[in-house]
Amino acid sequence: MRVYMDNAATTPVKPRVLEAMLPYFSEKFGNPSSLHAFAQQTAAGLEKARGQVADALGASPGEIVFTGGGTESDNAVLRGVAKKYAGKGRHIITTAVEHHAILHTCEALEKEGYEITYLPVDEYGLVLADDVKNAIRPGTILVSVLFANNEVGTLMPIAQIAAACKEKGVLFHTDAVQAIGHIPIDVNAMGIDFLSLSAHKFHGPKGVGALYIKKGVSMSPFIYGGGQERGRRAGTENVPGIVGLGEAIEMATADIESENRKITALRNRLIAGIQERIPDVKLNGHPMLRLPNNVNFSIKYIEGEGMLLLLDIKGIAASSGSACTSGSLDPSHVLLAMGLSHELAHGSLRLTLSGETTAQEVEYVLDTLPPVVQRLRDMSPLNKVRP
Numbered sequence: 001m002r003v004y005m006d007n008a009a010t011t012p013v014k015p016r017v018l019e020a021m022l023p024y025f026s027e028k029f030g031n032p033s034s035l036h037a038f039a040q041q042t043a044a045g046l047e048k049a050r051g052q053v054a055d056a057l058g059a060s061p062g063e064i065v066f067t068g069g070g071t072e073s074d075n076a077v078l079r080g081v082a083k084k085y086a087g088k089g090r091h092i093i094t095t096a097v098e099h100h101a102i103l104h105t106c107e108a109l110e111k112e113g114y115e116i117t118y119l120p121v122d123e124y125g126l127v128l129a130d131d132v133k134n135a136i137r138p139g140t141i142l143v144s145v146l147f148a149n150n151e152v153g154t155l156m157p158i159a160q161i162a163a164a165c166k167e168k169g170v171l172f173h174t175d176a177v178q179a180i181g182h183i184p185i186d187v188n189a190m191g192i193d194f195l196s197l198s199a200h201k202f203h204g205p206k207g208v209g210a211l212y213i214k215k216g217v218s219m220s221p222f223i224y225g226g227g228q229e230r231g232r233r234a235g236t237e238n239v240p241g242i243v244g245l246g247e248a249i250e251m252a253t254a255d256i257e258s259e260n261r262k263i264t265a266l267r268n269r270l271i272a273g274i275q276e277r278i279p280d281v282k283l284n285g286h287p288m289l290r291l292p293n294n295v296n297f298s299i300k301y302i303e304g305e306g307m308l309l310l311l312d313i314k315g316i317a318a319s320s321g322s323a324c325t326s327g328s329l330d331p332s333h334v335l336l337a338m339g340l341s342h343e344l345a346h347g348s349l350r351l352t353l354s355g356e357t358t359a360q361e362v363e364y365v366l367d368t369l370p371p372v373v374q375r376l377r378d379m380s381p382l383n384k385v386r387p
């Protein structure tokens with residue numbers, strides 16, 4: 001059996017999404033900025049997708065800018081706001097548990113003279129809206145807090161944080177890459193000024209994303225060139241990718257509630273099964289305020305990497321920390337920020353489900369994981385210190 005439980009890293013493109021994209025590789029190939037019928041066809045595809053993304057967020061089409069993915073959207077906001085408002089202030093607030101697309105951009109900005117506050121989180125990975133509010137000072141130009149954590153699935157109190165920012169007159173950005181398709185989002189009701197999303201996290205293609213920029217809010221462009229995307233993001237648009245993004249977000253947000261019911265039941269079965277069948281495990285992230293598709297455990301006395309290799313041999317694709325940190329041996333910055341020891345952080349296992357996950361797959365993982373853990377524990381030097 002082959003079981004894919006790494007949907008937080010990426011997801012397969014749905015057939016309907018691929019089908020929508022295909023004509024834009026060949027017959028509908030015109031440059032959307034040109035002034036002829038070929039262009040009009042392509043421009044129509046582009047604008048349909050813009051409407052689909054806007055509808056999914058409760059935004060209007062003019063507020064959507066297409067980008068090269070989640071990382072680019074994050075970079076664009078941080079750098080675009082930093083540049084635009086440098087005269088007003090050079091202080092940015094974020095959290096210790098952001099994706100590296102935010103953290104590493106912030107580190108680069110620090111080298112350029114900006115000051116960054118990295119807010120701490122509690123044991124569940126939550127940041128408090130009051131902490132955000134108290135960190136705001138004259139000279140704060142942006143607050144950026146991720147909507148849902150990509151490692152442990154914790155959902156941040158986004159509406160409360162946005163309200164605190166509004167009260168203090170500071171712009172608010174959220175990296176909602178993991179939340180799209182799982183949590184209903186209305187940018188106006190939630191008070192969001194900027195939002196990043198990425199198609200490949202919800203069954204769209206890789207290398208394409210979007211940035212929501214609230215009407216009336218300005219920022220400097222991040223990529224210079226032609227006047228595409230109304231001067232906000234230069235470069236000939238990735239039309240097939242954008243068409244796929246539009247179709248994927250429409251499908252992902254069409255029926256969040258019933259999809260969530262199904263995924264949550266499977267996730268709860270997986271969590272309960274692991275707790276029943278494997279001693280000395282710790283569920284990471286918030287027990288309730290978490291993405292419906294996220295399971296993250298620290299499994300004591302073993303290393304996550306060894307577990308991933310043995311699971312892979314058994315046909316199970318999982319992850320330890322984020323895809324960017326696995327492959328390196330650094331423990332997850334998210335788990336460390338939540339107060340876990342290095343040992344517990346190293347023994348983490350992330351299983352992320354999708355609407356395509358089946359009950360049989362969950363049972364297969366529950367049957368396969370305990371002997372894998374036992375085998376590693378039998379070999380583990382960490383096990384010797386076991387009380």
Ligand SMILES: *Cc1c(COP(=O)(O)O)cnc(C)c1O
Nearest residue numbers: 069070071099101150177178198
């Ligand atoms: C995947 C991810 C990103 C990066 O998106 P890409 O499209 O892969 O560049 C950014 N933030 C979060 C929370 C993510 O999960």
